[in-house]
Amino acid sequence: EDQVTQSPEALRLQEGESSSLNCSYTVSGLRGLFWYRQDPGKGPEFLFTLYSAGEEKEKERLKATLTKKESFLHITAPKPEDSATYLCAVQVVNFGNEKLTFGTGTRLTIIP
Amino acid sequence: ETGVTQSPTHLIKTRGQQVTLRCSSQSGHNTVSWYQQALGQGPQFIFQYYREEENGRGNFPPRFSGLQFPNYSSELNVNALELDDSALYLCASSPIRDSGGNEQFFGPGTRLTVL
Numbered sequence: 001e002d003q004v005t006q007s008p009e010a011l012r013l014q015e016g017e018s019s020s021l022n023c024s025y026t027v028s029g030l031r032g033l034f035w036y037r038q039d040p041g042k043g044p045e046f047l048f049t050l051y052s053a054g055e056e057k058e059k060e061r062l063k064a065t066l067t068k069k070e071s072f073l074h075i076t077a078p079k080p081e082d083s084a085t086y087l088c089a090v091q092v093v094n095f096g097n098e099k100l101t102f103g104t105g106t107r108l109t110i111i112p
Numbered sequence: 113e114t115g116v117t118q119s120p121t122h123l124i125k126t127r128g129q130q131v132t133l134r135c136s137s138q139s140g141h142n143t144v145s146w147y148q149q150a151l152g153q154g155p156q157f158i159f160q161y162y163r164e165e166e167n168g169r170g171n172f173p174p175r176f177s178g179l180q181f182p183n184y185s186s187e188l189n190v191n192a193l194e195l196d197d198s199a200l201y202l203c204a205s206s207p208i209r210d211s212g213g214n215e216q217f218f219g220p221g222t223r224l225t226v227l
Contacts, residue, residue: 004154034215043116043202043218044155087154091214097168098206098214099145102154 002027006088006103014111016077021106023088024070033071034100035064036087044087047073078110114139116205116219124225125193133188133222135203143167144186145216146178147202155202161186190224198226 003026013019025033032051036044048057050066057064061082063074073086085107089100117136125131137144143162147155157170161180175191184205190197200223204216 032214036218041200041221041223043118043221046215046217049215089154094168097160098143098216099157099160099168099170100147100155100204100216101157104152104154 002090002092002101004088004090004101004103006086006106008106009104010107010109012109012111013075013078015079018074018076018078020075021073021086021108022070023073023103025088025090026069027090027092027101029093031091031093033066034089034091035062035071035073036089038085038087038105040085047086075108078108080110080112083108083110116203116217118201118203118219118222120222121220122223122225124227126227127193127195129193130189130191131193131224133190133201133203133224135186135188135205135219137184137186137203137205138217141205141207141217142184143206143214144180144184145204145206146186146188147204148172148197149200149202149221151199158188193226195226198224200224 007022035047038044048064053068085105087105089102145160146158149155159169160167164180180186200221202221204218206214206216
């Protein structure tokens with residue numbers, strides 16, 4: 001069974017204090033790994049897709065990386081507006097079914 | 113370009129009732145997926161529709177059913193509501209399928225409360 005585990009569950013950082021969120025996964029065949037940001041009571045907002053080990057993608061203060069077992073979301077010099085829950089999801093090789101399997105998320109709080 | 117929209121925003125029902133949630137997919141997207149998100153959890157896959165047919169289903173009972181219409185919009189129906197059905201219901205659309213992983217773009221969700 002496909003599994004996605006995110007750590008830590010919650011993270012509090014001072015504004016400007018860089019850190020990383022982890023997403024480890026166990027799947028039969030990875031088709032893609034996705035990062036989303038979710039604000040309270042809202043739908044997830046798409047951030048990145050990673051397809052193969054060694055791939056990296058950046059957007060503003062965020063950088064996502066992928067290995068064969070895990071992905072990291074690096075946050076550089078975060079600002080209070082980066083506070084949100086960050087969700088990781090995997091899509092597996094399964095003909096005809098494109099479901100996403102999500103982790104439980106990391107709740108990030110940036111303190112001014 | 114219009115994103116994914118869902119209606120209603122909030123809904124309160126009593127146990128045993130039936131509910132219909134609606135979703136309009138993003139322009140150019142032909143696949144719609146539905147997810148249930150309980151408080152503090154990640155979204156759980158309910159089912160997916162492609163070309164008006166169910167294309168994969170998660171671990172949800174048959175009282176969860178759906179439809180996709182020719183314009184790619186979709187409905188989620190839940191019969192015989194239970195207290196545990198209280199959650200945020202998310203609809204996501206994705207573009208025409210190809211060999212790579214397809215990003216799914218989510219709507220704002222419908223908050224369902226079952227009393």
